[in-house]
Structure formats: structure tokens, C-alpha cells
Amino acid sequence: MVKLKDFFCKFYVAIIMLFLYAPIMVLIVSSFNSSKSRVLWGGFTLEWYQQMLNSSIVIGALRNTVVLAVGSAFFATIIGLLASIGIDAMRKKEFSIVMSITNIPMLNADIVTGIAMMLLIFRFMPLGFSSIMLAHITFNIPYVILNILPRFNQMDISTYEAARDLGAGPVTSFFKVVLPDIIPGIVAGFFMAMTMSMDDFVITYFTKGAGVNTLSTMIYGQIKKGIQPTMYALSTMIFAVTILLLITINLITLPKKSGKNKPR
Amino acid sequence: MKKKITMIICLTLTICIAALCGCSNSANDQKTITVINYGMYIDPAILDQFTEETGIVVLYEEASTPEELYSKYSSGAIHYDAVCSSEYIIMKMMADQSLQPIDFTQFEHIDNISDDVWSFCATFDEGNQYALPYFWGTVGLLYNKNMVSTPPTSWDVLFSGEYAGNIIMQNSMRDSFMIALKYLGYSCNTTNPEELAQARDLLINQKPDVQSYLVDEARDEMVAENAAIAVIYSGDGMLGCTYNEDLAYVVPEDGSNLWVDCWGVTAECVDTESVYTFLDYLCCREDIAKQNFEYVYYPTPNTAVLNSLDEELRNDEAVLPKLDSLDNCEVYQLMDDDTTAMMDEYWKQIKAE
Amino acid sequence: MKRKYIALPYLIWMTAFIVLPLVFVAYYAFTTKAGGFTLSNVFAIFDSLHIKATILSLGLSLSCTVLCLLVAFPLALVLRRIHLNHKGLIIIILILPMWMNSILRILALQMILSKNGILNMILEWLHLAPVEIINTPAAIILGMVYDYLPYMILPIYNSVMDIDQDLIDASSDLGARFGYRLRHVILPLSKPGIISGITMVFIPCLTSFVIPDILGGGKIQLLGNVIEQEFITSMNWNLGAGLSFALLIFVIIGLIFTQKHETKYKESRVW
Numbered sequence: 104m105v106k107l108k109d110f111f112c113k114f115y116v117a118i119i120m121l122f123l124y125a126p127i128m129v130l131i132v133s134s135f136n137s138s139k140s141r142v143l144w145g146g147f148t149l150e151w152y153q154q155m156l157n158s159s160i161v162i163g164a165l166r167n168t169v170v171l172a173v174g175s176a177f178f179a180t181i182i183g184l185l186a187s188i189g190i191d192a193m194r195k196k197e198f199s200i201v202m203s204i205t206n207i208p209m210l211n212a213d214i215v216t217g218i219a220m221m222l223l224i225f226r227f228m229p230l231g232f233s234s235i236m237l238a239h240i241t242f243n244i245p246y247v248i249l250n251i252l253p254r255f256n257q258m259d260i261s262t263y264e265a266a267r268d269l270g271a272g273p274v275t276s277f278f279k280v281v282l283p284d285i286i287p288g289i290v291a292g293f294f295m296a297m298t299m300s301m302d303d304f305v306i307t308y309f310t311k312g313a314g315v316n317t318l319s320t321m322i323y324g325q326i327k328k329g330i331q332p333t334m335y336a337l338s339t340m341i342f343a344v345t346i347l348l349l350i351t352i353n354l355i356t357l358p359k360k361s362g363k364n365k366p367r
Numbered sequence: 368m369k370k371k372i373t374m375i376i377c378l379t380l381t382i383c384i385a386a387l388c389g390c391s392n393s394a395n396d397q398k399t400i401t402v403i404n405y406g407m408y409i410d411p412a413i414l415d416q417f418t419e420e421t422g423i424v425v426l427y428e429e430a431s432t433p434e435e436l437y438s439k440y441s442s443g444a445i446h447y448d449a450v451c452s453s454e455y456i457i458m459k460m461m462a463d464q465s466l467q468p469i470d471f472t473q474f475e476h477i478d479n480i481s482d483d484v485w486s487f488c489a490t491f492d493e494g495n496q497y498a499l500p501y502f503w504g505t506v507g508l509l510y511n512k513n514m515v516s517t518p519p520t521s522w523d524v525l526f527s528g529e530y531a532g533n534i535i536m537q538n539s540m541r542d543s544f545m546i547a548l549k550y551l552g553y554s555c556n557t558t559n560p561e562e563l564a565q566a567r568d569l570l571i572n573q574k575p576d577v578q579s580y581l582v583d584e585a586r587d588e589m590v591a592e593n594a595a596i597a598v599i600y601s602g603d604g605m606l607g608c609t610y611n612e613d614l615a616y617v618v619p620e621d622g623s624n625l626w627v628d629c630w631g632v633t634a635e636c637v638d639t640e641s642v643y644t645f646l647d648y649l650c651c652r653e654d655i656a657k658q659n660f661e662y663v664y665y666p667t668p669n670t671a672v673l674n675s676l677d678e679e680l681r682n683d684e685a686v687l688p689k690l691d692s693l694d695n696c697e698v699y700q701l702m703d704d705d706t707t708a709m710m711d712e713y714w715k716q717i718k719a720e
Numbered sequence: 721m722k723r724k725y726i727a728l729p730y731l732i733w734m735t736a737f738i739v740l741p742l743v744f745v746a747y748y749a750f751t752t753k754a755g756g757f758t759l760s761n762v763f764a765i766f767d768s769l770h771i772k773a774t775i776l777s778l779g780l781s782l783s784c785t786v787l788c789l790l791v792a793f794p795l796a797l798v799l800r801r802i803h804l805n806h807k808g809l810i811i812i813i814l815i816l817p818m819w820m821n822s823i824l825r826i827l828a829l830q831m832i833l834s835k836n837g838i839l840n841m842i843l844e845w846l847h848l849a850p851v852e853i854i855n856t857p858a859a860i861i862l863g864m865v866y867d868y869l870p871y872m873i874l875p876i877y878n879s880v881m882d883i884d885q886d887l888i889d890a891s892s893d894l895g896a897r898f899g900y901r902l903r904h905v906i907l908p909l910s911k912p913g914i915i916s917g918i919t920m921v922f923i924p925c926l927t928s929f930v931i932p933d934i935l936g937g938g939k940i941q942l943l944g945n946v947i948e949q950e951f952i953t954s955m956n957w958n959l960g961a962g963l964s965f966a967l968l969i970f971v972i973i974g975l976i977f978t979q980k981h982e983t984k985y986k987e988s989r990v991w
Contacts, residue, residue: 142588191723201727208738209923212964214929214948214960225444298818313403313426314427324429325406329587353809579855580939715769
């Protein structure tokens with residue numbers, strides 16, 4: 104009975120994984136398709152991989168995407184962490200005002216956030232790479248805060264007070280006592296910000312300057328005329344590299360077996 | 368856990384630094400021009416070749432529809448030096464005075480542009496001052512020979528209901544109205560509210576029969592045989608025929624739209640010399656224009672390119688229609704604001720149905 | 721120095737990049753093209769055309785949210801049950817699809833669902849009737865579920881994993897059956913995750929326009945498409961801003977209702 108139940112559980116997980124990964128499989132297969140039309144199979148080829156590596160436009164877009172993702176996540180995490188420390192200490196009224204405003208970028212239609220940002224930024228500086236960076240940092244901060252703030256709540260404040268009582272300064276006690284507790288939130292926030300930045304199209308589209316492309320805007324430009332197979336090749340590469348990275352990290356830092364089913 | 372986090376942080380920092388190193392390639396003394404064009408409407412290799420030959424860097428922006436292109440331009444967020452768009456957008460920009468006259472005498476290879484196309488452009492750009500033709504073509508039907516009973520010769524097939532659920536229409540306001548108006552026997556440039564209302568009703572009635580409203584994606588759908596008939600621009604229609612031999616392209620006898628995409632130089636452009644060099648290089652020079660033609664596959668106005676093509680291709684009227692055989696076809700005219708607003712409203716009603 | 725002043729850099733940033741742009745949008749929303757004050761742009765959402773799109777958007781987003789919830793909550797329980805000692809790995813597996821460009825993934829989904837697509841090929845091979853789902857609202861819902869499912873799974877998974885096993889054991893020792901445990905122990909304890917999940921799925925669904933465009937074949941007009949068209953095609957920024965402002969007000973009112981009883985930190989972390 105238990106075995107049957109276990110089987111159903113695993114089956115359910117497998118079905119959902121299939122749902123999530125089937126389109127990605129299609130992308131991977133398409134990247135080896137020698138026909139330029141995405142709906143025909145013309146035989147196996149590696150040509151698109153070669154073309155992709157030789158195309159300065161594709162590589163440039165990839166570089167922009169990565170720098171934006173990592174850079175905006177990095178700055179958003181720093182600003183968001185500082186913000187969380189401060190917001191946590193606020194009284195209820197201030198807290199709810201600040202949090203309502205923080206939520207606005209997540210509640211507003213992307214297209215409106217994008218246009219509003221464009222209207223603001225181009226008054227003060229020419230649109231370019233840095234304007235996208237500013238916009239990405241802005242829409243990333245709320246996600247960082249939402250990941251870090253609950254950690255403060257779960258944390259036991261008395262350990263911090265104990266550290267202070269024992270003579271540690273506020274900064275030392277923060278780094279020694281508080282930070283280890285909230286680090287999972289910081290990491291999660293960082294990665295979530297990175298994901299959001301990589302996935303964004305609408306806000307990037309409006310805030311980008313001439314000739315600056317990310318993968319999303321480049322792909323959008325191709326939707327109507329037919330996606331270039333090099334895009335599939337690039338996605339497959341990104342997928343492969345991420346998987347390899349994750350496997351390596353997981354192999355190096357194999358978790359110690361903890362018998363009990365408690366996540367932390 | 369701690370180890371893992373340190374690992375992750377180290378890794379991301381490395382990526383960050385590597386990426387930033389790769390990023391620092393700003394040379395400020397270079398001449399740059401900013402242009403906007405439709406997506407995939409140029410062989411991207413040409414841009415690199417141009418920079419290599421002349422040292423001028425082209426910042427290239429893309430838009431997917433004429434309207435999107437115009438709003439990108441007119442939002443003012445980016446200063447463009449040259450735009451390439453459909454003739455009715457170019458007309459609108461001429462009317463707004465956002466274009467400056469082009470001094471074609473500075474173009475080395477301007478003689479390559481065919482006189483026919485020049486005179487055709489003159490219908491909206493008197494004296495050929497503002498617009499340099501890039502590619503031209505028609506709007507027609509792409510159909511699957513195995514899925515239609517008789518080869519269509521009229522827009523009628525879209526409205527008769529015979530191919531219900533197997534029709535792909537254009538997701539573009541002007542083109543959809545053009546088809547309905549032509550089918551009803553009116554001009555596609557009509558400003559008569561009654562005629563427009565009739566066209567709207569026709570399109571609303573047709574909507575249940577339509578499989579989807581697409582732009583150039585229609586080509587791939589036809590290649591995959593997901594539909595029997597699609598409204599399509601000639602170049603994409605031809606490309607579709609090369610992928611799937613069962614497909615054929617036809618311009619209906621009731622008449623259609625003849626369009627030409629042109630380059631214009633914006634009024635705020637200062638470095639006209641670089642822009643002229645670029646346009647001359649792209650549109651007029653034989654080898655480059657040919658390279659571009661082979662990539663884009665739309666009828667080119669460049670006679671030198673046409674003459675260099677092999678006989679069979681040159682005489683293929685589907686690839687390169689003869690301008691004089693398209694008597695029923697009209698060029699779009701600039702619409703007044705009231706008509707535009709009315710058409711916008713009607714189009715919204717059709718889409719909301 | 722008071723601790724709350726550490727948030728100062730953020731407060732400055734927030735004012736400059738969230739509040740100020742919002743003022744710009746509000747300016748467009750409440751003025752005519754000529755520059756005069758008007759409320760017509762905001763109230764335009766009650767036009768018959770727009771109300772139709774709004775109702776359709778609400779319907780589709782609601783279905784998508786419910787479907788996501790129905791899939792995600794059992795999944796979270798199952799994942800807890802088969803307790804892989806690898807919480808990080810599960811999260812990574814769920815996030816990884818999001819690292820592929822979403823437009824490409826939706827296009828791939830379209831290739832799967834289309835009339836002569838991969839799904840119908842498989843069905844034909846199995847001698848089953850083909851499904852004609854592409855260009856219908858069902859395809860849009862499926863696409864939205866596909867795109868936003870991870871945003872529902874992750875917060876629910878996090879809060880389900882945080883439930884103390886002792887609590888569940890205790891309730892079952894006291895004779896609570898599965899259904900009762902689910903209703904009175906697990907569900908209340910995972911409520912914060914469910915609420916974050918719902919907001920993270922429902923709101924982006926309301927305004928998405930790329931998914932309906934690709935999977936709806938341009939036949940189905942959602943509010944997101946209307947707003948996009950006002951901004952991009954019709955060049956009527958005032959109306960576009962007005963409609964989205966009205967939408968924003970609806971969303972905020974909705975949130976106030978759902979969060980009326982919530983106290984300070986009830987919302988669970990997202991990941």
C-alpha cells in the first residue's frame with residue numbers, strides 16, 4: 104500500500120517535470136535542426152552552434168544579459184539587504200507604507216513600469232546599457248526584500264541582544280549573529296533577482312538604448328520573421344552550462360545525511 | 368550549507384568580473400549612426416562589414432510592425448538618424464516634418480535604383496526628395512494546393528466560409544481593412560465612414576472562420592500545413608513556397624496593396640554624411656544590395672542586382688512581379704486623423720469580438 | 721544611530737525610481753492628449769469593449785491561478801513526503817526552466833500544441849483523437865500555467881517544508897484522519913505560502929500580453945493586449961496609462977481585502 108502510494112507520488116512529480124521541461128526539450132531538438140524553418144526537420148547539424156559563436160551580435164546580447172542579471176541582482180541584493188534591516192525596525196505604520204510602495208512594481212503591469220521608467224530616465228541621461236541596469240535593479244529590489252524580511256521574523260532576536268550584552272559592537276554582532284541566520288534569504292533573493300532579470304522582456308524593451316540588445320529583446324525582434332536557429336543553440340548552451348554548474352556544485356558540497364525530515 | 372554559499376558567491380563573482388572585463392570596449396572617437404528598421408530585414412553581416420570598411424558604427428534598432436516602429440521613433444527616447452519603414456509611415460513622418468530631404472547627388476551608386484520604382488515613389492514623395500526605396504512587394508494569398516478545391520483568384524475565399532477554421536489573416540489594421548475594402552470593391556484609401564463600417568462588419572462576420580491573426584509567423588504556419596490559406600506579404604510567401612512545394616502565392620484579381628519600404632533621414636540627424644554613406648552602401652552598391660537581397664528575398668529596386676540574377680529567377684513573376692502587371696494594386700495614402708481614429712476604434716471592435 | 725535609517729538608501733531609490741515614475745503615469749492617465757485634466761481615461765475601463773477584455777482577463781487569470789494551486793499544493797505535499805534530502809536541488813530543478821528565455825519557451829509550447837504539432841503527432845501515433853486547443857482561451861490558460869507554475873510551487877513548497885513533522889504526527893496520534901489533518905493542520909500552516917503564490921501568479925497573468933499573443937493567435941483580446949496596443953500601435957499613451965491605472969487600483973483594492981486580517985510578517989518568503 105505504502106509502495107503504491109509512493110509510486111503515485113513519484114509519478115505525479117514526473118508528470119509535472121515533463122510538463123515543465125517538454126518545451127525545453129523542443130528547444131534543444133530545434134537547435135540541431137538543419138532546416139531554417141522551425142516547423143520542418145531537415146536533418147542533424149551543428150552549424151547553428153558555430154554561427155552563434157561567430158556572431159558578434161549574439162555574443163554581445165548574451166554578455167549584456169549575463170552582466171545585467173548578475174549586476175542588477177548584486178546591487179539589488181545590497182540595497183535590499185540594507186532596506187530589510189531598516190524596514191524590520193520600523194513601526195507598524197511606517198512599515199506598511201514602505202511595503203505598499205515596495206510592492207508597486209510587482210503589482211503594476213510591466214509595460215507601464217517600463218514606459219514610466221523610460222519617461223523618467225531619458226530626461227536625465229541617454230538611454231543605453233546603464234538605463235536597463237537601473238530599471239532592473241529597481242524591479243529586483245522588491246523580490247530581494249520579500250525574501251530577506253521574513254527571515255528577520257523567524258530569527259531569534261535574543262541571540263543578537265545576548266551578543267550585544269557580551270560586549271560585541273552592533274556591526275560585529277550583525278555579522279556574527281544575524282547574518283548567518285538570514286543568509287539563506289539573501290542567497291534566495293539574489294538568485295530570484297537574477298532569474299527575474301534574465302526573464303524580463305517588457306521593461307528592458309522600453310528602457311534600452313539604441314543598439315543595446317539582451318537575449319529577450321533580440322528574440323522578440325525575431326518572433327514575426329521566424330526565430331533564428333542560433334537562438335535555440337544559445338538556449339541549449341545556457342541550459343547545458345547551468346546544469347553542469349549545478350551538478351558540480353552539488354557534487355562538491357554533498358549534504359550530510361540528516362535523518363529527520365526537517366529542512367533547517 | 369556555508370561551504371555551498373561561499374562556492375556560489377565565488378562563482379557568481381567570477382562570472383561578474385569576467386563579464387565586466389569583456390564589456391570594456393568603448394571607443395568614443397568612432398563615428399556612430401543610429402537607425403531603426405523592421406526585425407530581420409537586413410543581413411546582419413552587412414553591418415559588421417560596413418563598420419570594417421568605413422569605421423562608422425551602426426547602432427541598429429528593430430521594430431516588428433510599422434506602428435511599433437513609429438511609436439518607438441516618436442517617443443523621443445532615442446535619437447534616430449535614419450528610419451526604414453512602410454511608405455505610409457514615411458508619409459506620416461514627412462507630414463510631421465520629421466524628415467529632411469536627402470541629397471542623392473552624394474550617393475555614389477544611386478543610378479542602380481530603377482526608374483520605375485523612383486516614379487512609383489514619386490506618387491507619395493513628390494520629386495523624390497525624402498524616400499530611398501529599400502524593398503517593395505505586394506500583399507497576397509499563400510495557399511496550400513492540396514487543401515483548396517480550386518486555386519483562389521479572389522479575396523472571396525476568405526469570406527465565403529468554405530475554408531472556415533483554415534484561414535490566417537494579417538494582424539495589422541491597415542492590411543485587414545484593405546482586404547475587406549478591396550473585396551467590397553472600394554478603394555483601400557477610402558475615408559467614407561459608411562464603406563469603412565461595411566468593411567468592419569465584414570471582418571467581424573468573418574472572425575469565427577479565422578484560425579488566427581498573425582503577421583510574418585503566418586509563413587511557418589503554412590509551411591507546417593496548419594492552415595489552408597494565409598494573407599501574406601509577397602517575400603514571405605515566396606520563402607514559404609521554397610520550404611514547402613505544395614504552397615503557392617497569388618495576388619487576387621480584386622486588387623491588393625502595393626507597398627514599398629523606404630529609408631528616410633530624420634530631421635534631427637546631424638552627421639548626414641555618415642548616414643548617406645551607409646544608405647548608399649546598403650541599398651545602392653551592387654554587391655552589398657545583392658547580398659542583402661539573398662537574405663531578405665523581397666523584390667529589390669536595385670537594377671544592377673536584378674540584372675545579375677540568373678534568367679529563371681529574374682523572370683519568376685512571383686519573386687519579382689512586374690510593376691506594370693499590378694494595375695489593380697493601390698499604394699496606401701496617408702489617412703487623416705479622424706479616419707485613423709475611426710479605423711483604430713473599428714479594429715478594436717473586431718479584435719474584441 | 722537608529723536602525724531604521726539603514727533603509728535610507730533604499731527609501732531614496734524607491735522615491736526616485738518607483739514613486740516618481742508612477743507620478744509620470746498618473747500624469748498621462750489624468751490628462752488628455754492636449755494636456756487638459758480628464759477622468760475619462762481611467763473610467764474608459766468601463767467601456768463595453770474594455771470591460772469585455774477585463775472580464776476575460778479576470779476569468780483566464782483566475783482559472784490559471786486555481787489550476788496552478790491545484791497542481792502546486794499536492795506537489796508540495798508529495799515533495800515533502802518523498803523527502804529527498806536535497807531541498808536545494810528541488811528548488812533548482814523548478815527554477816531552471818525560468819532561466820531559459822520565456823518567449824522561446826512559449827513559442828516551443830506553441831509548436832507542441834499547434835494543429836499539426838508535436839502533441840497531436842503523439843496522439844495520432846497512439847490512435848487517439850487530436851486536440852484542437854491552439855488559438856483558444858484554453859491554450860492561453862495552459863501557457864500561463866506553464867509560465868507561472870514555478871511562482872506558485874516555490875512559496876508553497878517552502879511553507880509546507882517549514883511545517884514541523886511533530887505537529888502532523890501529534891495530530892495523527894490524536895486520531896485525525898488525512899482529510900482532517902489537511903484541513904486543520906497543513907492548510908492553515910501553509911497559508912502564507914499559498915497567499916504569496918496566488919499574488920505572484922494572479923497579478924502577472926492579468927497584464928500579460930505576450931502569451932495571449934502567441935498562443936491565442938491574435939484572436940483573443942485581453943486587458944494586457946489592449947494596454948499594449950494603446951501604447952505601441954495606437955500611440956494613445958493617455959488611454960493606455962489610464963487603463964493601467966484603473967487596473968492598478970483594482971489590484972490594490974483586491975489586495976487590501978485579502979490582507980485585511982494579515983499581521984506584519986504573514987506573507988511567506990517567496991523562495
